[in-house]
Amino acid sequence: MDVRAAVAIQAGKPLEIATVQLEGPKAGEVLVEIKATGICHTDEFTRSGADPEGIFPAILGHEGAGVVVDVGPGVKSLKKGDHVIPLYTPECRECDYCLNPKTNLCQAIRTTQGAGLMPDGTSRFTLDGKPVFHYMGTSTFANFTVLPEIALAKVREDAPFDKICYIGCGVTTGIGAVINTAKAEPGCNAVVFGLGGIGLNVIQGLRLIGANKIVGVDLNDDKKEWGEKFGMTHFLNPKGMEHQEQVDALVEMTGGGADYSFECIGNTKVMRVALECAHKGWGESIIIGVAGAGQEISTRPFQLVTGRSWRGTAFGGARGRTDVPQIVDWYMDGKIEIDPMITHKMPLEDINKGFDLMHEGKSIRAVVEF
Ligand code: NAD
Ligand code: AHE
Numbered sequence: 001m002d003v004r005a006a007v008a009i010q011a012g013k014p015l016e017i018a019t020v021q022l023e024g025p026k027a028g029e030v031l032v033e034i035k036a037t038g039i040c041h042t043d044e045f046t047r048s049g050a051d052p053e054g055i056f057p058a059i060l061g062h063e064g065a066g067v068v069v070d071v072g073p074g075v076k077s078l079k080k081g082d083h084v085i086p087l088y089t090p091e092c093r094e095c096d097y098c099l100n101p102k103t104n105l106c107q108a109i110r111t112t113q114g115a116g117l118m119p120d121g122t123s124r125f126t127l128d129g130k131p132v133f134h135y136m137g138t139s140t141f142a143n144f145t146v147l148p149e150i151a152l153a154k155v156r157e158d159a160p161f162d163k164i165c166y167i168g169c170g171v172t173t174g175i176g177a178v179i180n181t182a183k184a185e186p187g188c189n190a191v192v193f194g195l196g197g198i199g200l201n202v203i204q205g206l207r208l209i210g211a212n213k214i215v216g217v218d219l220n221d222d223k224k225e226w227g228e229k230f231g232m233t234h235f236l237n238p239k240g241m242e243h244q245e246q247v248d249a250l251v252e253m254t255g256g257g258a259d260y261s262f263e264c265i266g267n268t269k270v271m272r273v274a275l276e277c278a279h280k281g282w283g284e285s286i287i288i289g290v291a292g293a294g295q296e297i298s299t300r301p302f303q304l305v306t307g308r309s310w311r312g313t314a315f316g317g318a319r320g321r322t323d324v325p326q327i328v329d330w331y332m333d334g335k336i337e338i339d340p341m342i343t344h345k346m347p348l349e350d351i352n353k354g355f356d357l358m359h360e361g362k363s364i365r366a367v368v369e370f
């Protein structure tokens with residue numbers, strides 16, 4: 001079938017709107033009509049060419065919501081008409097990773113997913129007869145896409161697509177980092193670096209669990225008001241501050257160091273500040289931001305010897321088919337907020353404006369509605 005898609009033809013170039021051909025679902029696959037998709041900084045990371053796994057041409061997008069249109073042979077858990085959220089971290093419930101309670105990183109289809117292909121090693125998308133790669137197994141910048149059954153969470157039908165698409169990445173990543181990865185306790189003191197689409201959700205996760213001090217750090221002063229809307233108690237703009245000045249200021253602001261710090265930018269220098277502002281003896285620093293090809297983190301090993309830990313999280317440690325429907329319920333029950341963070345909506349034709357707004361620091365989440 002013909003589908004409308006924003007295609008990343010080449011690294012560093014704007015996306016091109018094109019009519020692309022999509023093959024129907026094969027065994028174990030599902031055809032989904034995407035109703036809405038958010039634009040996450042990770043899409044920009046790959047579009048820009050910073051992603052070592054980036055392949056082109058590809059249909060990016062991993063923060064979607066939609067409706068099942070057709071299922072391939074053998075699909076049991078989904079049927080036509082079901083409302084779904086695509087999962088870039090699938091949940092097969094059978095692999096060694098899914099069977100280990102310490103991780104959410106299902107590896108059932110990781111190799112082909114990383115290569116931009118469906119599990120049988122081929123792509124369902126073509127443009128002018130040539131294959132176009134899938135992205136993160138989801139490719140939500142198209143009005144129809146094909147996904148493996150294990151990469152779809154079935155969600156309730158009364159939830160609005162233009163809001164719950166954000167649960168496909170940003171909301172779950174931020175809140176999950178607090179609840180699943182840090183397992184942060186009520187009364188803890190935390191520092192959140194980068195108050196964008198992810199960082200604000202870390203902040204609302206910290207508010208949800210009853211954190212004490214929630215310190216936000218961003219170079220953009222406009223983010224102070226944004227952080228405060230979701231529970232931030234203190235703000236630091238580190239512009240012009242040396243590394244140690246930032247660490248000292250944050251240790252002071254948290255009364256001795258953060259019990260938990262979260263890096264939500266993808267900047268390896270900031271990751272070091274985040275680690276070193278964690279409390280001596282027990283502070284944990286969690287990396288969420290994705291850093292470009294070739295970049296590395298560093299610190300004095302003494303920082304770890306003296307009890308700080310460096311950790312990381314993907315998709316907030318969430319097991320998507322199990323946890324995502326529950327997060328949709330939290331939203332529908334008013335336990336978490338999403339609406340104010342969707343700052344811009346646009347048709348697919350204007351998707352590049354969504355990337356511009358992100359660069360200009362004007363959007364929290366821009367959502368494309370089909
Ligand atoms: P965003 O662009 O919405 O937000 C980034 C924020 O960081 C902005 O407010 C910006 O002003 C601020 N910032 C930039 N440089 C800074 C600096 N040096 N010091 C302080 N603040 C600075 O991005 P996002 O969508 O929130 O994504 C954030 C990061 O998280 C990206 O690297 C993204 O790829 C990554 N991410 C990771 C996961 C995961 O599962 N680990 C999931 C989603 C996103
Ligand atoms: N491909 C990059 C890494 C990108 C990355 O870390 N992706 C996160 C999700 S970001 C969502 O916005 C993730 O889930 N990683 C785990 C995985 O298995 O991909 C690189 O550096 O090669």
Ligand code: ZN
Nearest residue numbers: 040042169170
């Ligand atoms: Zn994302």
